[in-house]
Amino acid sequence: GAVVSQHPSWVICKSGTSVKIECRSLDFQATTMFWYRQFPKQSLMLMATSNEGSKATYEQGVEKDKFLINHASLTLSTLTVTSAHPEDSSFYICSAKVGWGLVPLHFGNGTRLTVT
């Protein structure tokens, strides 16, 4: 079964509004979660690493004021796309490490964001 739950699956919003995407770890505590962005027919690009109780670490070129990440608990990380524009339309996917040490990542089902 799914170990990482992402919500919503898709969202359509108007330009200038903000959208929040949730990523939950099910039945385990995830001290670290990751947010990826995927453009059509392209690979995944890591946007940021979300650490519980501390500030997120953003990859080069990702605007931290644009993509707000909050990891307030051990099972929930949120990504808020602020003042969304059509170019923010994309597929956003979160992932979490399941377990300790060298273990693989599990991914949520993704959120399709369309900004009109």
Added chain:
Amino acid sequence: GEDVEQSLFLSVREGDSSVINCTYTDSSSTYLYWYKQEPGAGLQLLTYIFSNMDMKQDQRLTVLLNKKDKHLSLRIADTQTGDSAIYFCAESINDYKLSFGAGTTVTVRA
């Protein structure tokens, strides 16, 4: 930039074997992964291999790793229509950061 490279498309007849190839660059990678993505969905972890292994088999899936050539392959035996998807190869940069290839679109024809 693409540190992980894989061919973009593969067409295979139902019942045949599929082989998806991938090359990576970071010799210090600890894990190498194969993920499957169906249309509109997230990534599903298919299998992974630790870098000190040469081969791993899991039901219809066989992963081969050639560390010398930094080459990874995924073989799907008896390919079914449900195997049509995009398959991503990924290497671990450290114990959690992954670098993905562009994905191979596998189309299974009857």
